[in-house]
Amino acid sequence: xxxxxxxxxxxxxxRSPVLRRTIRLTGxxxxxxxxxxxxVYGTVPPGVSVTTLASPGELSIRLSSSGPxxxxxxxxxxxxxxVGAIERVLGPYIYSLExxxxxxxxxxxxxxxxxxxxxxxxxxxxxxxxxxxxxxxSSAYFLESAVVYSNEAKTKRLGVPKAxxxxxxxxxxxxxxxxxxxxxxxxxxxxxxxxxGIAGPSGGSPGKPVxxxxxxxxxxxxxxxxxxxxxxxxxxxxxxxxxxxxxxxxKSLTKPPRKPL
Amino acid sequence: xxxxxxxxxxxxxxRSPVLRRTIRLTGxxxxxxxxxxxxVYGTVPPGVSVTTLASPGELSIRLSSSGPxxxxxxxxxxxxxxVGAIERVLGPYIYSLExxxxxxxxxxxxxxxxxxxxxxxxxxxxxxxxxxxxxxxSSAYFLESAVVYSNEAKTKRLGVPKAxxxxxxxxxxxxxxxxxxxxxxxxxxxxxxxxxGIAGPSGGSPGKPVxxxxxxxxxxxxxxxxxxxxxxxxxxxxxxxxxxxxxxxxKSLTKPPRKPL
Numbered sequence: 001x002x003x004x005x006x007x008x009x010x011x012x013x014x015r016s017p018v019l020r021r022t023i024r025l026t027g028x029x030x031x032x033x034x035x036x037x038x039x040v041y042g043t044v045p046p047g048v049s050v051t052t053l054a055s056p057g058e059l060s061i062r063l064s065s066s067g068p069x070x071x072x073x074x075x076x077x078x079x080x081x082x083v084g085a086i087e088r089v090l091g092p093y094i095y096s097l098e099x100x101x102x103x104x105x106x107x108x109x110x111x112x113x114x115x116x117x118x119x120x121x122x123x124x125x126x127x128x129x130x131x132x133x134x135x136x137x138s139s140a141y142f143l144e145s146a147v148v149y150s151n152e153a154k155t156k157r158l159g160v161p162k163a164x165x166x167x168x169x170x171x172x173x174x175x176x177x178x179x180x181x182x183x184x185x186x187x188x189x190x191x192x193x194x195x196x197g198i199a200g201p202s203g204g205s206p207g208k209p210v211x212x213x214x215x216x217x218x219x220x221x222x223x224x225x226x227x228x229x230x231x232x233x234x235x236x237x238x239x240x241x242x243x244x245x246x247x248x249x250x251k252s253l254t255k256p257p258r259k260p261l
Numbered sequence: 262x263x264x265x266x267x268x269x270x271x272x273x274x275x276r277s278p279v280l281r282r283t284i285r286l287t288g289x290x291x292x293x294x295x296x297x298x299x300x301v302y303g304t305v306p307p308g309v310s311v312t313t314l315a316s317p318g319e320l321s322i323r324l325s326s327s328g329p330x331x332x333x334x335x336x337x338x339x340x341x342x343x344v345g346a347i348e349r350v351l352g353p354y355i356y357s358l359e360x361x362x363x364x365x366x367x368x369x370x371x372x373x374x375x376x377x378x379x380x381x382x383x384x385x386x387x388x389x390x391x392x393x394x395x396x397x398x399s400s401a402y403f404l405e406s407a408v409v410y411s412n413e414a415k416t417k418r419l420g421v422p423k424a425x426x427x428x429x430x431x432x433x434x435x436x437x438x439x440x441x442x443x444x445x446x447x448x449x450x451x452x453x454x455x456x457x458g459i460a461g462p463s464g465g466s467p468g469k470p471v472x473x474x475x476x477x478x479x480x481x482x483x484x485x486x487x488x489x490x491x492x493x494x495x496x497x498x499x500x501x502x503x504x505x506x507x508x509x510x511x512k513s514l515t516k517p518p519r520k521p522l
Contacts, residue, residue, distance in 0.1 A: 124394075125390045125406075126387030126394065127387065133387065144407070145408035145410075148405050149390075149394065149399075149405050149406075150400070153404060156447070200397070201397055
């Protein structure tokens with residue numbers, strides 16, 4: 001799966017190899033990435049080009065290196081150096097050095113660790129399940145997703161108490177926690193992942209604006225919850241929510257737990 | 262929402278209005294569409310251009326008409342004539358004459374009729390819920406989607422009998438029927454929509470090849486089921502399944518029932 005392919009390119013009359021890499025990141029904005037990359041740019045050797053692409057919730061850095069024919073090793077080494085420098089400044093945000101999708105990375109981690117996942121989705125509407133099942137072989141670790149759009153479904157499918165929804169609202173840390181714990185308990189999965197938020201354009205209020213999203217992760221050691229505020233259109237809020245949710249799973253599977261979640 | 266906008270275009274030094282329309286279709290292949298369109302092409306008046314676009318499960322026809330400034334009515338009339346001719350040959354496959362998405366068309370129909378929907382998704386993995394909830398205001402009619410990837414989830418969430426899954430398999434007309442009836446009954450929605458199939462690339466067998474998909478629609482008058490065989494990559498099979506499923510809902514809401522389903 002290493003996206004390290006050689007494109008033959010006509011350079012005058014000689015064929016010159018062009019090596020490429022794609023680094024994919026999430027969890028920071030474009031301007032923050034550019035600030036962090038600034039010192040790296042000064043060290044990029046000649047022959048290597050660095051292009052950044054940004055969309056809501058998703059960033060990528062494309063590197064290419066070309067050189068005279070037969071000097072592939074040198075071009076590889078130059079790329080490795082730049083990738084290393086980028087990893088040092090952006091490490092925590094990088095989910096793939098090989099151009100893979102976040103759902104493929106999460107899927108590979110779940111498979112490797114022999115863990116199963118089930119989701120409870122409100123504002124993402126099924127996008128997380130859709131993305132996880134875009135990966136061939138996902139039935140090995142993905143059990144189900146309860147897309148609980150209505151409050152009745154949250155209560156009936158996941159056992160979220162009506163009183164909790166009345167007191168805190170469906171978009172709240174308490175609801176997210178109850179949804180994650182509920183899907184984990186009712187599905188029997190190792191990991192329960194929940195998302196509840198306001199995708200917009202309507203439904204916001206001064207206390208709970210459009211783009212407010214709570215994501216919770218339930219594991220055997222407990223439930224953690226994250227509050228985020230995303231901007232953009234309805235589709236952007238949904239995508240960023242799914243992205244943050246999948247990245248939380250990735251982080252929980254790669255980092256050693258420092259304290260009980 | 263009528264996609265009938267005027268683009269100002271520089272035609273030499275004069276501004277000429279260009280009117281555009283987008284017709285969207287599903288349920289037939291590109292070559293079938295082209296065969297049906299052939300007689301229409303012979304009648305397209307000068308000044309009107311017709312462009313067709315095709316991807317798995319989705320076709321669109323883009324029309325544009327330009328003319329001298331101040332002659333907008335004539336350009337409109339020319340477009341209306343071509344749209345009418347296309348409707349006569351492709352009517353049953355057209356879901357929008359205004360460039361809207363299929364999920365927006367289905368959503369508007371549900372809203373107009375005051376009906377609710379709930380889904381039971383297996384091979385689509387949440388894509389149908391995701392698409393339905395891409396439409397702002399979908400909480401008025403979309404209650405939930407049970408993405409029941411595992412057999413256990415099909416049984417636990419929807420009451421699909423284990424014995425049925427053992428006898429017919431999870432990808433079967435019987436399973437699709439039980440899933441649609443199950444989600445309708447457990448959610449309390451007016452319409453229960455289910456999809457079960459083999460998205461591939463693995464999991465196929467001679468009797469049940471990759472791309473085999475059963476879609477069932479449960480309404481108060483009974484449950485109907487459709488068997489389809491789609492081609493393409495995993496994502497293509499998922500998209501085509503979602504497209505066919507949403508189109509079945511659209512048809513059931515636009516056609517008078519001829520016989521008990």
